[in-house]
Amino acid sequence: MTEKIKLCDLSKCYGCRACQVACKQWNQLPAKQTYNSGSYQNPPDLQPNNWVVIKYQEISDGNGGVKWLFRKDACMHCTDAACVKVCPSGALYYTKQGTVGIDNGKCIGCKECVAVCPFGVPKYDSKADKVSKCDMCLSRIENDMEPACVKACPTGALQFGDKAEMLKAAYKRVEVLGGDATVYGDKFVGGTHMVYILPEKVSVYDGLPEYPRVPLNVIAWKDWLKPLSLLAVGGAIAGSFLHYITHGPKTPDEDGNQVNAKGGE
Amino acid sequence: MRKGMIKATDAFERIIHWGLAISCIVLIISGLGMMYHSFSFLSIPVGGLKNLKYVHNFTGLIFIVALLFSILMWWKEAGIFKFPEDVEWIKAAGGYLWHVDNVPEVGKYNPGQKIFFLAVALFGVVMAVSGLIMWFPLSLPVVWVRTMYFLHALGFFVITPFFFVHLYLGTIGSPGSASAMFSGWVTRAWAKKQHPKWLKEMEESGKLEVYGE
Ligand code: HEM
Ligand code: SF4
Numbered sequence: 138m139t140e141k142i143k144l145c146d147l148s149k150c151y152g153c154r155a156c157q158v159a160c161k162q163w164n165q166l167p168a169k170q171t172y173n174s175g176s177y178q179n180p181p182d183l184q185p186n187n188w189v190v191i192k193y194q195e196i197s198d199g200n201g202g203v204k205w206l207f208r209k210d211a212c213m214h215c216t217d218a219a220c221v222k223v224c225p226s227g228a229l230y231y232t233k234q235g236t237v238g239i240d241n242g243k244c245i246g247c248k249e250c251v252a253v254c255p256f257g258v259p260k261y262d263s264k265a266d267k268v269s270k271c272d273m274c275l276s277r278i279e280n281d282m283e284p285a286c287v288k289a290c291p292t293g294a295l296q297f298g299d300k301a302e303m304l305k306a307a308y309k310r311v312e313v314l315g316g317d318a319t320v321y322g323d324k325f326v327g328g329t330h331m332v333y334i335l336p337e338k339v340s341v342y343d344g345l346p347e348y349p350r351v352p353l354n355v356i357a358w359k360d361w362l363k364p365l366s367l368l369a370v371g372g373a374i375a376g377s378f379l380h381y382i383t384h385g386p387k388t389p390d391e392d393g394n395q396v397n398a399k400g401g402e
Numbered sequence: 403m404r405k406g407m408i409k410a411t412d413a414f415e416r417i418i419h420w421g422l423a424i425s426c427i428v429l430i431i432s433g434l435g436m437m438y439h440s441f442s443f444l445s446i447p448v449g450g451l452k453n454l455k456y457v458h459n460f461t462g463l464i465f466i467v468a469l470l471f472s473i474l475m476w477w478k479e480a481g482i483f484k485f486p487e488d489v490e491w492i493k494a495a496g497g498y499l500w501h502v503d504n505v506p507e508v509g510k511y512n513p514g515q516k517i518f519f520l521a522v523a524l525f526g527v528v529m530a531v532s533g534l535i536m537w538f539p540l541s542l543p544v545v546w547v548r549t550m551y552f553l554h555a556l557g558f559f560v561i562t563p564f565f566f567v568h569l570y571l572g573t574i575g576s577p578g579s580a581s582a583m584f585s586g587w588v589t590r591a592w593a594k595k596q597h598p599k600w601l602k603e604m605e606e607s608g609k610l611e612v613y614g615e
């Protein structure tokens with residue numbers, strides 16, 4: 138199976154939210170009462186029942202006016218995913234397609250993934266005591282269909298295809314766009330399976346980390362302390378046994394009244 | 403109880419000790435099941451990982467209570483190093499590692515036991531604080547919570563090997579010790595070998611409780 142990615146060309150996104158709706162529909166995510174948060178953006182962030190949200194941001198256009206920036210926020214499907222690294226139940230896993238799947242039945246609601254994802258993606262549903270997130274429409278891509286969001290996008294901002302091909306197209310597009318345009322996603326966390334074409338600098342986008350990575354304390358916890366702990370426990374048990382059969386236990390002297398008792402023998 | 407046995411611990415001390423020890427071993431086993439996928443079979447007896455997490459979290463509360471009492475009860479005897487005798491004892495490794503003709507005499511707890519006590523007290527508090535935050539991880543910024551997971555794993559790395567060494571030295575590694583934590587009474591020969599200075603001090607001050615006297 139060749140590795141596939143979703144390419145998200147934000148220069149073509151005009152904020153229609155067709156992807157957001159298509160995602161809810163395909164994944165049968167229930168609607169919830171919304172409220173006005175002072176922005177056209179709705180809901181304010183990813184939610185357990187909203188795996189995709191179009192972020193609406195107003196920035197200065199440099200001529201005294203404002204312009205819209207739209208960003209489709211969803212799971213980036215990291216190749217080196219912090220969430221998979223920490224998930225104790227195996228609910229989060231790498232799929233054959235290279236994306237990060239989630240097996241809801243296995244999730245124990247520990248929220249470890251919530252704390253470690255560099256993009257703040259997994260969201261906890263306190264009613265179900267489970268976490269949920271975009272699974273890149275695994276049931277669709279397993280059957281050679283594109284994800285629902287890609288299918289719905291009317292402007293061609295979303296594409297799904299072979300990684301090498303998509304990246305080539307991305308770099309070509311960035312050249313055409315010129316200016317601050319960049320490709321975002323292929324250079325960190327082992328390469329993401331959702332890759333952006335950003336018309337503006339990374340730092341302009343709210344909530345988009347410039348240097349995302351698996352947090353260092355997570356690496357120290359999972360990659361270092363895990364093997365070291367087993368080694369240390371094994372060492373303590375083996376050491377005790379060796380002590381017992383070589384130096385021997387510290388036995389009280391038969392004659393308890395002897396003052397200058399000998400050390401352990 | 404045989405005549406001439408010496409009282410080493412009172413009932414309260416023993417109850418707290420076992421509260422701490424049993425909760426600690428349950429936490430180690432349940433923690434192991436959550437930390438390593440290869441140990442997830444440890445969750446089978448309780449019917450799944452989610453229940454194992456509950457076992458771990460609620461046992462954590464028992465651990466916290468036992469830890470508080472342990473610290474209050476033992477810090478004076480086991481939490482403070484005495485000079486110069488404790489340094490001398492460490493230089494001789496208490497006679498545990500090589501042959502020593504005269505092991506320096508130390509008080510009720512030797513420096514090895516003090517190091518164990520201090521490690522458990524310090525990292526026990528670390529486990530309690532980080533564990534409580536990990537139980538409710540959405541209550542703090544993620545940067546803090548990530549660090550709590552790291553600290554919890556660090557505490558595991560420190561406490562677990564110590565636990566096994568303690569188990570060894572409290573049982574077959576030092577015959578006669580275990581009864582201090584079961585019946586509370588030890589033999590005079592054991593006290594003489596393990597804690598000669600304590601024995602002398604207790605005798606001099608007339609506080610020593612000897613069975614049948
Ligand atoms: C001797 C004391 C303790 C030991 C040895 C211990 C050990 C562990 C271990 C090995 C893990 C798995 C970490 C991982 O996944 O890498 C863990 C997780 C955890 N521990 Fe402890 N722990 C102790 C005390 C506590 C206490 C006092 C609490 C709080 C009540 C606590 C709460 C937790 C929580 C909430 C988790 C996260 C598990 C989850 O929700 O997935 N622990 N512990
Ligand atoms: S973006 Fe977050 S939730 Fe998605 S794969 Fe990466 S670490 Fe996991």
Ligand code: SF4
Pocket residue numbers: 220223224225226227228229243244245246247248249250251259267268
């Ligand atoms: S909340 Fe669920 S998906 Fe997230 S780490 Fe825990 S078990 Fe895994």
